[in-house]
Amino acid sequence: MNLNINVDRVVDELQRLATFSACPDPPPAVTRVVFTQEDMAARKYLRSLFESAGLVVRNDAVGNIFARWVGSQPDQPVVGTGSHTDAIPFSGMYDGTVGVLGGLEAIRALQDAGFKPMRSIELLMFTSEEPTRFGMGCTGSRVMAGQLDHDALEALVDSDGDTYNLVRQRAGFDGDVADAALDRSYYHAWVELHIEQGPELEQAGLPIGIVTAIAAPATMIVKVHGQGGHAGAVLMPKRHDALAASAEMIQAIEKHVLESSSDDTVGTVGELDVHPGAVNSIPSEVRFTIDLRDVSLASRDEVKTKIESDLQSIGQRRGVKVDCETLNADPPVTASADLIEAAEQACQDSRLKYQRMVSRAYHDSLFLAQLSPFTMLFIPCRDGVSHRPDEYSSPDQIGSGVEVLARTLAKLSTAAL
Ligand code: GLV
Ligand code: MN
Ligand code: MN
Numbered sequence: 001m002n003l004n005i006n007v008d009r010v011v012d013e014l015q016r017l018a019t020f021s022a023c024p025d026p027p028p029a030v031t032r033v034v035f036t037q038e039d040m041a042a043r044k045y046l047r048s049l050f051e052s053a054g055l056v057v058r059n060d061a062v063g064n065i066f067a068r069w070v071g072s073q074p075d076q077p078v079v080g081t082g083s084h085t086d087a088i089p090f091s092g093m094y095d096g097t098v099g100v101l102g103g104l105e106a107i108r109a110l111q112d113a114g115f116k117p118m119r120s121i122e123l124l125m126f127t128s129e130e131p132t133r134f135g136m137g138c139t140g141s142r143v144m145a146g147q148l149d150h151d152a153l154e155a156l157v158d159s160d161g162d163t164y165n166l167v168r169q170r171a172g173f174d175g176d177v178a179d180a181a182l183d184r185s186y187y188h189a190w191v192e193l194h195i196e197q198g199p200e201l202e203q204a205g206l207p208i209g210i211v212t213a214i215a216a217p218a219t220m221i222v223k224v225h226g227q228g229g230h231a232g233a234v235l236m237p238k239r240h241d242a243l244a245a246s247a248e249m250i251q252a253i254e255k256h257v258l259e260s261s262s263d264d265t266v267g268t269v270g271e272l273d274v275h276p277g278a279v280n281s282i283p284s285e286v287r288f289t290i291d292l293r294d295v296s297l298a299s300r301d302e303v304k305t306k307i308e309s310d311l312q313s314i315g316q317r318r319g320v321k322v323d324c325e326t327l328n329a330d331p332p333v334t335a336s337a338d339l340i341e342a343a344e345q346a347c348q349d350s351r352l353k354y355q356r357m358v359s360r361a362y363h364d365s366l367f368l369a370q371l372s373p374f375t376m377l378f379i380p381c382r383d384g385v386s387h388r389p390d391e392y393s394s395p396d397q398i399g400s401g402v403e404v405l406a407r408t409l410a411k412l413s414t415a416a417l
Helices: 007-018 037-052 097-112 139-144 150-154 164-170 200-204 242-258 297-318 337-349 395-414
Strands: 030-032 056-059 065-069 078-084 087-091 121-126 187-195 208-214 216-225 266-268 272-275 285-294 321-329 354-359 374-379
Touching: 007 037, 007 097, 007 395, 030 037, 037 056, 037 065, 037 097, 037 121, 065 097, 078 097, 078 395, 097 121, 097 187, 097 395, 150 164, 187 337, 187 395, 200 208, 200 354, 208 337, 208 395, 216 242, 216 297, 242 266, 242 272, 242 285, 242 297, 285 297, 297 321, 337 354, 337 374, 337 395, 354 374, 374 395
Parallel strands: 078 121, 078 187, 187 374, 208 354
Antiparallel strands: 030 087, 056 065, 065 121, 208 374, 216 285, 216 321, 266 285, 272 285
8 A cells, every 4th residue: 555644744733732831941842731721722632633534533531532533344343543642741742642643644644545444443642641640640541441440530639639530520521430441342453653762763773663562660659757857956866857768768779670680670769759848957758759660570579579678677777657658550561463463564564674672661552451452663762862852753753653553553454363
């Protein structure tokens, strides 16, 4: 099939999407947090693009947007693609967005080529892949996979104290969360296009990566309760400084991750709140987060257990109380051999080189994997940089990803598989 990918159109749309941003810096710096006015304006823009392509658009109860190109056998399970468009503070304009606008372009290119899907092809924009507002990532896809119900969303609270349910309802998504959970018969296949967010493809000089597995995160929230006091008056032997204790804990976390039996284990403390936060006051309370990942569940959980036990020993030795709550501990997933093969065939049809690889970042595909056979397509990003304003993939790299996605979707929509 001769495919004409209109890369200029996708890049224009990516640039327009980047203007829906609360970031004090101009695009390419982007901040777009779920259910804020910027997210709502971006959704309106996306819906208009989806409708212009003749897709049938609907929202579910948490605002996931589904845009369907109805196939000749509309009762068959669908072939899904898509990604997210929320963006963490001061991030870039390609993370997630390439999978949504690239997915749309793949559909438009197939339409222009006269392709007729047998199974419907459905484009998705997931609500809140990023954990920025409610602490937990992939809430939209978790709801779809039946992993978060109304009560669980009631327990997720933003920094204003508003629950997920309140905020979604205010944004106009007030349906029953139970209805948003999909049945396993919904999908025939799922393929997500995304920037790699790491350096491997660029270093290998390859335009496409085909994902074989996704590393999964465990997210922990640690609260350290020490004793505050006057920074001049309390002598050192009398102190139970929550921040000094946390500093030792953070060192211990890094040590256990470095000593992991698996090279794939990574651990990050990315948030630290200190109370009361005054130059002349001993910190009495500290809250920090731990993000721990691996493609091997056993290796990740072994490190997690060591960290949990060490935090308690450090706390006891320093006379501070430690609460360590696990917010999520998701299992890694393995991609479908059939879908990997379909994607490889699509690369060959496009005369593009590729490699198989694992995804070290997590994605909504981690949860779609519970509903459907899946794989992901990666394109390189400059210097492997992501979650930063200088995140960049070139028009050519995006065009290659869209072309391979289009061919993969076409195969999955028609093949017996
Ligand atoms: C997703 O944004 C991740 O943190 O991997
Ligand atoms: Mn991200
Ligand atoms: Mn992403």
